[in-house]
Amino acid sequence: MTQFGTWQPKIRGRLFYNWPCGTCEEALRFISPVQLGSKPYDVAIVGAGVVGCALAYRLSMYDLRVLLVERLHDVGEGTSKANSALIHTGYDAKPGTLESELLREAAAYWPDLAARLKIPLDPIGGIMMAVTDEQERQLEVAKKNAYANRATDVSILSAAEVREREPNASSDVCGGLLVPRESMIDPFMASIAYAEVALVNGIDLLLGVDIAGVELGQALHHLITADGHRLPACRIVNAAGLGSRRLADGYGGGAFDINPRRGQFVLFDQSARSLVRHILLPVPTVNTKGVLVSPTIFGNLLVGPTAEDLPLDDPEAAHTTLEGIRRVIEGGSCLVSGLTEQPVVATYAGARCACNQGSYVIRYNDGAPGLVTLTGVRSTGLTASISLARHLIDGMQKELGLELSPDIEALDTRPESAWPGWWRRPFANDTVDARVDHGCVVCFCEVISEGEIRDALDSPLKPRTMDALKRRTRSMMGRCQGFDCQVPLAEIMSSHTGITISQLTKNGPGSELVAPSQRAFTA
Amino acid sequence: MSNAQHFKVAIIGGGPAGIGVAVGLAKRGVGPVVLIERRTEIGGTPMGYRKKPGGVPTFVEWTRGRVVFGEELAGRLAKRLALTDTAIRLSTQVTKIDPAEKRLTLLGQEGVCDITADAVVLTAGAREQTPAEKGWLAGARTSRVGFTRHLTGWLDGHGLLPARKPVVVGSDLIAYSAAAKMRDAGSDEPVMIDQRRGPSAGLFERFFFRRWTRPDWPGGVTAVEIKGDRYFVGIKSNDGKEWPGDGVIICGELVPNTELALLGGLAVELPSRQLQLARGQALSQPGWFAAGNVLGGFHGAQWCYFNGRRVARTVSHFL
Ligand SMILES: Cc1cc2nc3c(=O)[nH]c(=O)nc-3n(C[C@H](O)[C@H](O)[C@H](O)COP(=O)(O)OP(=O)(O)OC[C@H]3O[C@@H](n4cnc5c(N)ncnc54)[C@H](O)[C@@H]3O)c2cc1C
Ligand SMILES: Cc1cc2nc3c(=O)[nH]c(=O)nc-3n(C[C@H](O)[C@H](O)[C@H](O)COP(=O)(O)OP(=O)(O)OC[C@H]3O[C@@H](n4cnc5c(N)ncnc54)[C@H](O)[C@@H]3O)c2cc1C
Numbered sequence: 001m002t003q004f005g006t007w008q009p010k011i012r013g014r015l016f017y018n019w020p021c022g023t024c025e026e027a028l029r030f031i032s033p034v035q036l037g038s039k040p041y042d043v044a045i046v047g048a049g050v051v052g053c054a055l056a057y058r059l060s061m062y063d064l065r066v067l068l069v070e071r072l073h074d075v076g077e078g079t080s081k082a083n084s085a086l087i088h089t090g091y092d093a094k095p096g097t098l099e100s101e102l103l104r105e106a107a108a109y110w111p112d113l114a115a116r117l118k119i120p121l122d123p124i125g126g127i128m129m130a131v132t133d134e135q136e137r138q139l140e141v142a143k144k145n146a147y148a149n150r151a152t153d154v155s156i157l158s159a160a161e162v163r164e165r166e167p168n169a170s171s172d173v174c175g176g177l178l179v180p181r182e183s184m185i186d187p188f189m190a191s192i193a194y195a196e197v198a199l200v201n202g203i204d205l206l207l208g209v210d211i212a213g214v215e216l217g218q219a220l221h222h223l224i225t226a227d228g229h230r231l232p233a234c235r236i237v238n239a240a241g242l243g244s245r246r247l248a249d250g251y252g253g254g255a256f257d258i259n260p261r262r263g264q265f266v267l268f269d270q271s272a273r274s275l276v277r278h279i280l281l282p283v284p285t286v287n288t289k290g291v292l293v294s295p296t297i298f299g300n301l302l303v304g305p306t307a308e309d310l311p312l313d314d315p316e317a318a319h320t321t322l323e324g325i326r327r328v329i330e331g332g333s334c335l336v337s338g339l340t341e342q343p344v345v346a347t348y349a350g351a352r353c354a355c356n357q358g359s360y361v362i363r364y365n366d367g368a369p370g371l372v373t374l375t376g377v378r379s380t381g382l383t384a385s386i387s388l389a390r391h392l393i394d395g396m397q398k399e400l401g402l403e404l405s406p407d408i409e410a411l412d413t414r415p416e417s418a419w420p421g422w423w424r425r426p427f428a429n430d431t432v433d434a435r436v437d438h439g440c441v442v443c444f445c446e447v448i449s450e451g452e453i454r455d456a457l458d459s460p461l462k463p464r465t466m467d468a469l470k471r472r473t474r475s476m477m478g479r480c481q482g483f484d485c486q487v488p489l490a491e492i493m494s495s496h497t498g499i500t501i502s503q504l505t506k507n508g509p510g511s512e513l514v515a516p517s518q519r520a521f522t523a
Numbered sequence: 524m525s526n527a528q529h530f531k532v533a534i535i536g537g538g539p540a541g542i543g544v545a546v547g548l549a550k551r552g553v554g555p556v557v558l559i560e561r562r563t564e565i566g567g568t569p570m571g572y573r574k575k576p577g578g579v580p581t582f583v584e585w586t587r588g589r590v591v592f593g594e595e596l597a598g599r600l601a602k603r604l605a606l607t608d609t610a611i612r613l614s615t616q617v618t619k620i621d622p623a624e625k626r627l628t629l630l631g632q633e634g635v636c637d638i639t640a641d642a643v644v645l646t647a648g649a650r651e652q653t654p655a656e657k658g659w660l661a662g663a664r665t666s667r668v669g670f671t672r673h674l675t676g677w678l679d680g681h682g683l684l685p686a687r688k689p690v691v692v693g694s695d696l697i698a699y700s701a702a703a704k705m706r707d708a709g710s711d712e713p714v715m716i717d718q719r720r721g722p723s724a725g726l727f728e729r730f731f732f733r734r735w736t737r738p739d740w741p742g743g744v745t746a747v748e749i750k751g752d753r754y755f756v757g758i759k760s761n762d763g764k765e766w767p768g769d770g771v772i773i774c775g776e777l778v779p780n781t782e783l784a785l786l787g788g789l790a791v792e793l794p795s796r797q798l799q800l801a802r803g804q805a806l807s808q809p810g811w812f813a814a815g816n817v818l819g820g821f822h823g824a825q826w827c828y829f830n831g832r833r834v835a836r837t838v839s840h841f842l
Binding site: 266267269270271315316318319320321322324325340341342343344345346347348427428429431432433436439440441444445447479480481482483484486487488501502505506507508509510511512513514515517 | 561614616618630631632633634635650651653654655656658659661662663664665666667669670672673676677680681683684685686687746748752753754761769770782785786793794796
């Protein structure tokens with residue numbers, strides 16, 4: 001009998017967690033580089049955001065030894081977890097730029113890619129809404145820009161046409177630009193699916209490993225971890241997002257300045273979903289794309305983001321502020337009426353990697369042969385991840401002499417049975433018949449069963465923190481924000497993995513769910 | 524699914540209120556009645572407050588003039604339920620309702636099924652307001668920011684104290700009971716943060732809890748941010764004051780569990796999520812009623828039980 005929801009492919013890559021206090025299974029614990037074998041890596045990627053994961057996925061199609069290293073205890077836990085969750089068509093990009101090209105290429109990939117990787121995607125389309133006469137005039141400009149980006153399916157709408165499509169549009173609306181193909185996506189599953197397939201195809205993944213420096217050699221370099229381990233690699237790709245500056249300093253990479261540009265969001269209850277039918281976008285200003293109102297693939301309504309420039313290494317770059325939340329709701333209310341009556345579920349913030357030297361800055365042999373710096377992947381990296389990976393691999397072939405021969409065993413698809421399937425698989429009786437724990441609901445708001453939690457824990461990229469579990473299953477993400485399910489989930493995680501309750505963490509060492517008893521409290 | 528099982532009355536939620544409805548209906552000879560509870564045991568919220576020697580009892584049992592442990596009170600109510608003919612479906616969640624057809628979709632270990640009834644009573648209880656819902660809490664999303672329900676889960680379920688230097692957000696009875704439970708388990712005296720000038724718990728309640736806790740009360744805090752990176756290190760108010768701690772418990776200010784009604788199309792006020800009630804706690808569609816904490820506001824467990832009994836009378840009149 002095939003067990004529902006489980007995927008048991010041969011996993012050719014190795015997954016290790018650097019977990020000093022030993023709070024994950026022995027077999028998953030990173031103790032020394034010996035575990036990775038002695039052969040140097042052909043390519044080592046630093047940073048498992050959506051970009052690093054996409055690159056690993058694409059490289060895993062070839063016969064190469066690839067390492068993906070991430071400081072945090074899951075993939076996609078940096079900027080890649082807190083964004084607007086949209087797949088852009090690139091209609092509003094600056095024509096002729098690399099960004100514009102990558103977005104156009106990616107937009108064409110996504111429908112098929114999402115189906116293969118089982119990433120929930122819905123091409124509901126967008127409407128750029130003008131609410132002043134000045135903005136209405138700008139719609140023509142936006143349309144011309146879209147045409148220049150070869151997005152020729154956009155069209156201008158009159159105020160009446162906008163209202164017909166969006167009955168709850170603000171009464172100020174005086175016109176719109178219809179942008180078909182703008183899509184909403186599960187942003188978490190993008191990083192996870194890429195990394196999962198890459199892992200199955202044989203790339204090695206290290207989580208919780210901070211790269212503190214790079215030791216340069218003739219043909220062989222070493223990544224130096226914060227614990228002093230040396231990881232040999234012929235080529236290194238710096239895909240560290242907001243960490244790219246610090247890492248580039250470690251190998252003498254060229255000059256660039258980055259800083260976090262914070263974006264705050266407000267997520268509304270499912271009851272608010274019916275307020276809109278498209279992704280509603282404001283007319284952008286020179287400084288920002290502005291606050292948009294979008295449904296989410298999970299059936300909520302998302303409003304945001306703000307754009308606030310903060311200094312590099314500001315510890316509060318991904319914190320919310322009451323002022324920011326107020327501005328988000330104010331901004332959203334310019335587009336849709338009735339927002340303020342809707343119940344809020346959560347607020348969050350993400351930090352774009354804003355770069356003075358432009359977006360999508362790529363440097364080959366930066367500082368030393370074999371080093372690739374990628375930075376300034378600011379506001380469209382989720383969309384462009386797949387085409388950017390293609391672009392980087394082409395560049396590495398040309399500039400770094402990377403030789404590619406296809407790996408005939410490699411998969412480019414997650415199987416139909418891949419966990420999770422909650423978004424496309426309504427609870428069916430045969431699911432529960434096959435395994436009774438698929439009928440035991442633990443997360444009541446999002447209706448997630450104990451069986452799905454266990455399937456997630458057993459999936460190839462084994463999540464071992466509560467946040468990692470949450471991004472895979474949507475448990476704790478509903479309206480009660482874990483009120484009912486956090487403790488039962490911790491109990492399941494503990495019984496399934498053997499990690500004791502007091503050692504379970506939200507997102508890695510230090511974030512234990514209960515205060516460690518030994519920690520002497522310092523104010 | 525046309526062969527949906529039919530009941531005279533379906534009760535959604537097996538807390539004190541749902542038990543009250545079931546017992547009341549049984550007394551009036553109404554049947555068959557089904558009670559659906561998504562957790563593994565009957566008793567609702569009070570069941571999480573386990574009886575422990577030397578612990579802190581936090582549930583007032585007015586009829587006995589005593590304060591007891593939630594588990595004791597719920598246990599007594601569950602015994603009364605067991606004496607009735609009510610069909611009980613445990614570990615089964617109502618995932619959808621069709622108000623016009625009085626049809627419920629259930630999900631449990633037997634899979635998915637629909638049932639119908641002549642009358643339905645919503646006794647789904649309440650949960651605690653989340654930080655985002657409060658609207659005056661922002662900042663980091665760290666670990667060790669939990670609810671009272673987590674506190675009872677860790678403490679009564681696993682003997683683990685989630686914070687040694689706790690910050691309590693909220694000041695109602697639930698907040699005081701949380702503070703008392705933590706003090707009793709060996710934490711420092713908590714700081715209690717609220718927007719109100721004075722605590723929301725009454726004088727009598729505060730007096731009762733003085734035996735265990737006298738929380739620091741800065742009072743009248745208008746807006747605060749949660750500080751920390753991976754873990755909570757404290758709370759900072761917009762006037763610059765800081766309260767360090769190693770965990771925060773978000774207490775009380777209950778939000779009724781009305782999502783079934785809201786998404787099913789019964790009249791619910793937003794953003795408060797309050798049910799629109801007609802006479803006799805009837806809802807906007809004929810044959811639908813509500814009882815207990817799902818009505819909104821804070822009600823003690825025994826009040827909820829008697830409220831359920833009273834609604835049973837209205838329901839039997841309706842039938
Ligand atoms: C508010 C907002 C809205 C957005 N909306 C959209 C959208 O709708 N559509 C879209 O396509 N894009 C959107 N984006 C952009 C998108 O989120 C980013 O471009 C993308 O996530 C960048 O991915 P990344 O992999 O480059 O960076 P990151 O996700 O930041 O990954 C970098 C990783 O490197 C790790 N790292 C750093 N230093 C080290 C080190 N020394 N050692 C080991 N690991 C290290 C970090 O921990 C991190 O996980 C939005 C961004 C924001 C902030
Ligand atoms: C966190 C918290 C702490 C409290 N602490 C105290 C205290 O210390 N002292 C005190 O006197 N009072 C306290 N109370 C109040 C007390 O719990 C209530 O008065 C009483 O439990 C309310 O009874 P009820 O039946 O209305 O709801 P509940 O007891 O909450 O029962 C509702 C039941 O419905 C079930 N349910 C909900 N939705 C569904 C669905 N869709 N399908 C199936 N089942 C469903 C739930 O699982 C739950 O068991 C507290 C309440 C809360 C929320």
